[in-house]
Amino acid sequence: MPWPYPWPMEPPEPGPPPGPSPNLGPPSGPSPRSPIPPKPQPKPPPAPGPSACPPIPPKPQPKPPPAPGPSQCPPPKPQPKPPPAPGPSQCPPPKPQPKPPPPPGPSACPPKPQPKPPPAPGPSACPPIPPKPQPKPPPAPGPSQCPPPKPQPKPPPPPGPSACPPKPQPKPPPAPGPSACPPIPPKPQPKPPPAPAPSPCPPQPPKPPPAPAPSPKPGPSPPPSPVPKPVPPPAPSPKPSPPAPSPKPKPSPPAPLPPKPENKTIPAVFFFGDSIFDTGNNNNLKSKIKSNYRPYGMDFPSRVATGRFSNGKVASDYISTYLGVKEIVPAYLDQKLQQNQLQRSDLLTGVSFASGGAGFDPETSESVEVIPMLDQLSYFQDYIKRVKKLVGKKEAKRIVSKGVAIVVAGGTDLIYTYFGIGAQHLKTDIDSYTTLMADSAASFVLQLYGYGARRIGVIGTPPLGCTPSQRVKDKKICDEEINYAAQLFNSKLAIILDQLSETLRNSTLVYMDIYSIFSKILESPAHYGFEEVKKPCCKIGLTGGAILAFGDSILDTGNNNKLMTVSKSNFLPYGRNFPYHIPTGRFGNGRVLSDLVAEGLGIKNLVPAFRSSFLKSSELPTGVCFASGGSGLDKFTASIQGVIWVQDQLKDFQSYIQKLSQEVGDAAKVKEIIANAVVLISAGNNDIAITFFATRAKKLRYNIETYTDQLIEWKTTFMQNLYNMGARKFAVLGTLPLGCLPGARQLSGDLICLPHVNHGAKIYNQKVANLVVKFRQSLPDGKFVYIDMYNSLLDVIENPSKYGFRTAKPCCCSVMTPVPCLDSGSHVFWDFAHPSEKAYKAVLPNIVSVISNKLA
Numbered sequence: 119m120p121w122p123y124p125w126p127m128e129p130p131e132p133g134p135p136p137g138p139s140p141n142l143g144p145p146s147g148p149s150p151r152s153p154i155p156p157k158p159q160p161k162p163p164p165a166p167g168p169s170a171c172p173p174i175p176p177k178p179q180p181k182p183p184p185a186p187g188p189s190q191c192p193p194p195k196p197q198p199k200p201p202p203a204p205g206p207s208q209c210p211p212p213k214p215q216p217k218p219p220p221p222p223g224p225s226a227c228p229p230k231p232q233p234k235p236p237p238a239p240g241p242s243a244c245p246p247i248p249p250k251p252q253p254k255p256p257p258a259p260g261p262s263q264c265p266p267p268k269p270q271p272k273p274p275p276p277p278g279p280s281a282c283p284p285k286p287q288p289k290p291p292p293a294p295g296p297s298a299c300p301p302i303p304p305k306p307q308p309k310p311p312p313a314p315a316p317s318p319c320p321p322q323p324p325k326p327p328p329a330p331a332p333s334p335k336p337g338p339s340p341p342p343s344p345v346p347k348p349v350p351p352p353a354p355s356p357k358p359s360p361p362a363p364s365p366k367p368k369p370s371p372p373a374p375l376p377p378k379p380e381n382k383t384i385p386a387v388f389f390f391g392d393s394i395f396d397t398g399n400n401n402n403l404k405s406k407i408k409s410n411y412r413p414y415g416m417d418f419p420s421r422v423a424t425g426r427f428s429n430g431k432v433a434s435d436y437i438s439t440y441l442g443v444k445e446i447v448p449a450y451l452d453q454k455l456q457q458n459q460l461q462r463s464d465l466l467t468g469v470s471f472a473s474g475g476a477g478f479d480p481e482t483s484e485s486v487e488v489i490p491m492l493d494q495l496s497y498f499q500d501y502i503k504r505v506k507k508l509v510g511k512k513e514a515k516r517i518v519s520k521g522v523a524i525v526v527a528g529g530t531d532l533i534y535t536y537f538g539i540g541a542q543h544l545k546t547d548i549d550s551y552t553t554l555m556a557d558s559a560a561s562f563v564l565q566l567y568g569y570g571a572r573r574i575g576v577i578g579t580p581p582l583g584c585t586p587s588q589r590v591k592d593k594k595i596c597d598e599e600i601n602y603a604a605q606l607f608n609s610k611l612a613i614i615l616d617q618l619s620e621t622l623r624n625s626t627l628v629y630m631d632i633y634s635i636f637s638k639i640l641e642s643p644a645h646y647g648f649e650e651v652k653k654p655c656c657k658i659g660l661t662g663g664a665i666l667a668f669g670d671s672i673l674d675t676g677n678n679n680k681l682m683t684v685s686k687s688n689f690l691p692y693g694r695n696f697p698y699h700i701p702t703g704r705f706g707n708g709r710v711l712s713d714l715v716a717e718g719l720g721i722k723n724l725v726p727a728f729r730s731s732f733l734k735s736s737e738l739p740t741g742v743c744f745a746s747g748g749s750g751l752d753k754f755t756a757s758i759q760g761v762i763w764v765q766d767q768l769k770d771f772q773s774y775i776q777k778l779s780q781e782v783g784d785a786a787k788v789k790e791i792i793a794n795a796v797v798l799i800s801a802g803n804n805d806i807a808i809t810f811f812a813t814r815a816k817k818l819r820y821n822i823e824t825y826t827d828q829l830i831e832w833k834t835t836f837m838q839n840l841y842n843m844g845a846r847k848f849a850v851l852g853t854l855p856l857g858c859l860p861g862a863r864q865l866s867g868d869l870i871c872l873p874h875v876n877h878g879a880k881i882y883n884q885k886v887a888n889l890v891v892k893f894r895q896s897l898p899d900g901k902f903v904y905i906d907m908y909n910s911l912l913d914v915i916e917n918p919s920k921y922g923f924r925t926a927k928p929c930c931c932s933v934m935t936p937v938p939c940l941d942s943g944s945h946v947f948w949d950f951a952h953p954s955e956k957a958y959k960a961v962l963p964n965i966v967s968v969i970s971n972k973l974a
Contacts, residue, residue: 386468386521387438388501388571389447390494390562393474394526395434398425398449400474405487406717407475425449427474429655433526434470441522443467450497466505468521471497477531478558481542485535485697486723491527491558495565502569518570525562526577526632528611531555532603533582535697538724542698544732548603556610560618567622575628576615578608580636586654594652597736608633664741664795665716665725668767668840671747671952672800672851672907673712676703676727678747683760685748691930691938695955703727705747707929707942708955711962712743712798715849718966719796728770738778739791744770750805751832754815758808764801764836771843792844796973799837800851800907802886805829806878807856807951826882830889837893841900847973849965850890851905852883854953855912860928861950868927871915883908903972910961911953918946921960929954 389395393407401410408425409415415423417430426432434447448455450469473489476482483490489497505514536542536551559576566574582588582604583597612629619627643651667673671685679688686703687693693701695708704710709724717723721740726733728742746762749755756763762770779788810816810825820828837848856862857875866872883906890904915926922943929945930938939945948954 384441384443384520384522384573385517386466387434387441387443387447388468388498388521388523389434389437389470389472389525390491390498390523390566391472391526391577392476392530393427393472394432394529394577395470395472395524396425396427396449396474397432397434397447397470397472399451399470399472400488401425401449402451402453403473403488405475407486407488409474434472434524437524438468450501462508465501466508466517469501471501472526475530475534476527477529477535478527478555478562479531479535479542481697482531482535486530491562495562495569498566498569515570519572521571522573522575523566523571524575524577524630525559525566527559528555528579528607529582529604532579532600532607533585533588534723536603537600538722544700545698548606552603552607552610555607556614559611560614563615563618563627564622567625572625574625575630576611577630577632578611579604580632581640584636584640584651586652589652604633663721664739664791665712665719665721665798666741666771666792666795666845667712667725667743667745667798667800668764668771668836669745669798669800669851670749670803671705671710671745672803672854673710673743673745673798674703674705674727674747675710675712675725675730675743675745677729677743677745678761679703679727680729680731681746681760681762683748685759685761687747694938695942703730705949705952706955706958707938707948709958710955711800711958711965712745714955714958714962715796715798715965715969716741718962719969728774735777735781738774738781741795742774744774745800748804748808749801750803750809751801751829751836752805752809752816755804755809758813759804764832765839768836768839768843771840775843789844793846795845795847796969797840797845797848798851799833799848801833801836802829802882803853803856806853806882807859807862807875810878811856811875822878822881826878826885829882830885833886834889837889841893841897846900848890848893848900848902849905849969849973850886850902852886852907853879855879855908855915858912858915858926859951860926860947864950879908901973903968905965905968907961910964911957914946914957914960921946922956 389397393409398410400408409427410423410425412423414428415421415426415430418424418426426435431446435445438447439445444464444467447468447470448464450471455465455469471489471494473483473494475486475488476491476494478491480490480492502514502518505517508514509517531551532555536548542551563574563576581596581601583600588597588600589595608631612631615627615629619625639646639648640651643649667675671687676688678686687705688701688703690699690701692706693699693704693708696702696704704713712725713723716725725741725743726737728744733742744762744767746756746767748759748761749764749767751764753763753765756766775788775792778791779785782788782791806826806829810820810822816825837850840848855871855876856879857872857877860868862872862875863870887904887906890902893900893902914921914923918924918926923946924944926946928947928949929942931949942948942954943956945954946957
């Protein structure tokens with residue numbers, strides 16, 4: 119994870135070595151022989167003093183560069199720490215002391231004071247030459263009559279009066295010049311310089327052998343690397359590199375993929391967002407966005423369907439495990455957690471507040487009835503209060519500030535709210551919408567910071583157009599329009615988070631790119647151990663993936679919008695509770711029954727109208743709606759209202775098949791899609807309520823028995839034509855309790871349902887049920903089911919409080935109530951003839967159950 123780790127500190131820059139000579143430059147002094155200029159050393163260059171003996175230039179030698187020169191006064195060579203090479207000489211060897219300088223012995227050459235370990239020169243005919251502390255240069259022994267050099271820790275000692283001037287060397291080992299006395303290379307010593315062994319001239323190092331040994335730190339490069347510490351010479355160690363390692367290298371970033379990294383800094387994890395992190399918060403909601411049933415959880419421990427949108431664990435569980443917090447992250451709304459049945463540590467180490475289907479756009483969560491992002495923050499506040507009661511205010515603050523808060527959302531906004539269910543693309547362009555999303559994400563982060571979170575990560579969206587549900591059907595290629603939208607949002611999110619990170623003090627704010635990671639997996643699945651990326655393991659939907667709706671306004675999603683008819687609803691207040699309050703042509707305050715059935719079957723949340731100008735070709739394989747509000751089985755019913763007769767809807771169906779063939783490019787696949795599609799049919803409501811009872815146009819020729827027989831005959835022909843065109847799965851809806859519709863009840867003073875109208879509806883419904891049985895018997899390769907709408911809705915009308923309603927009266931648009939009510943959710947009916955979206959949802963479970971059990 120990109121959390122900040124305290125990396126090892128860099129070693130301090132070495133300063134000038136302490137000693138009597140503040141600035142060490144190249145020495146120059148008079149000499150009888152041509153002086154050899156010393157080589158500049160990384161830190162302090164040596165400076166030779168005037169002497170009768172020629173100066174000895176320091177030459178960094180990888181190992182031992184001894185060079186004897188003809189001379190009677192051999193200059194000694196300064197060595198880094200211990201000069202180990204003995205040589206025959208008449209000069210007594212000086213004895214270096216670890217820290218206090220020893221008193222100089224009687225000699226013609228005075229001793230040289232050393233800053234830390236200054237050795238005293240022994241008596242000799244030639245003055246002693248103070249050695250320079252060298253990190254690891256090799257010494258070169260040679261016979262000489264000159265006294266041995268003295269090892270210096272870092273600062274070179276000032277030269278004493280002598281015929282041979284001393285050569286201060288900062289660090290590199292100097293090469294001896296041509297002389298009668300060969301230089302004696304010193305050996306690097308850990309800290310105290312060793313005393314040279316007594317000898318006629320060259321000193322003997324007490325510990326290291328005379329032969330030079332390569333230093334473990336500097337390589338054979340000419341100038342040895344500077345000592346990491348400026349003042350005391352570092353002790354040679356077999357492992358440290360030329361720049362000494364920082365004293366505390368313990369904290370380091372986690373290994374690439376450790377199974378369970380040791381965690382010492384993250385006390386808790388908090389997850390917000392959508393189904394990527396949801397571990398069961400939707401289980402007790404009224405929403406259909408749930409996963410607490412099989413086959414979800416089939417690979418979870420004990421094969422339990424916990425509400426995670428996966429076969430096993432979800433991303434929040436794995437992130438928590440990787441950070442070393444815990445392996446299973448509980449949902450905050452888990453009943454056990456709320457009732458304090460889970461362990462205290464499970465609450466203190468973090469929870470998930472995420473809700474599958476949530477998004478940065480508030481309309482996204484509202485449309486699918488899940489927990490909005492702002493409500494997740496409210497639960498976070500509640501969590502903090504609970505933790506304070508358990509461990510106190512100070513510890514609670516530490517848990518929140520040191521814990522990691524991670525957010526992921528945006529996918530549902532784009533797939534469903536913008537491109538799908540919300541039809542937001544009709545209202546705004548993608549650039550404006552992604553800006554709105556990014557701004558909402560920034561606001562969410564600011565509120566997290568305000569609640570005390572200081573380590574915050576925000577994950578972008580994956581390549582949404584490559585998910586199985588969004589791939590261009592049958593061709594199985596990614597939808598690049600959706601992928602572009604995802605990338606546009608991610609780029610804006612990264613920029614705005616980068617700006618926030620500069621303003622939020624004492625915080626770590628990180629953008630996490632998941633788009634690139636998933637793209638690599640999709641491009642090379644075998645590299646990551648996968649075989650299939652285009653198809654899901656669990657099939658989407660229970661029916662094969664398509665829905666085709668025919669009939670009247672119970673199913674119409676906007677086919678009347680371009681017709682010259684008064685039977686329209688593409689104006690407000692219709693659509694008041696539809697996402698973004700758009701009147702789409704649906705006869706209700708929100709979605710209608712065809713949308714809800716498609717959602718309940720797992721196909722899609724919105725069924726587009728076939729005659730819509732905004733119909734995308736990618737929608738064709740999952741089905742469309744051909745229904746027309748006001749239509750019926752009787753051609754007269756459709757003609758008096760100027761809408762699409764059901765037999766004409768078959769012409770639209772034929773056109774749909776042609777377009778579907780162009781989309782999928784395979785006649786066999788087209789046949790398969792139609793055969794597996796659920797065909798919803800709702801027809802007969804307008805024939806009985808309007809044509810027979812309201813206009814009385816048919817009463818001169820028919821009674822209710824004969825007219826319903828005629829309707830069944832027309833319906834038989836209609837269904838047979840659909841079967842001949844390839845349809846095999848039929849869900850046939852009966853009529854509503856027509857005498858209890860608000861428009862009918864007004865005729866009785868809104869007191870009772872009209873019994874004769876209801877009687878006609880029941881006669882017709884019974885005949886429809888019998889017709890379904892006959893089709894089932896005569897066409898065994900087809901599947902037919904009757905849906906009882908009459909009794910399902912009648913129970914809601916007669917017992918509104920049982921289903922959460924206040925009244926069965928309409929909310930809007932009748933003669934007596936031209937202004938819509940404030941709360942459409944409290945009314946069974948939206949207008950004089952159409953149930954509200956909530957009423958449809960009340961009867962939906964039975965419908966979905968029957969279809970999934972008998973048509974799947």
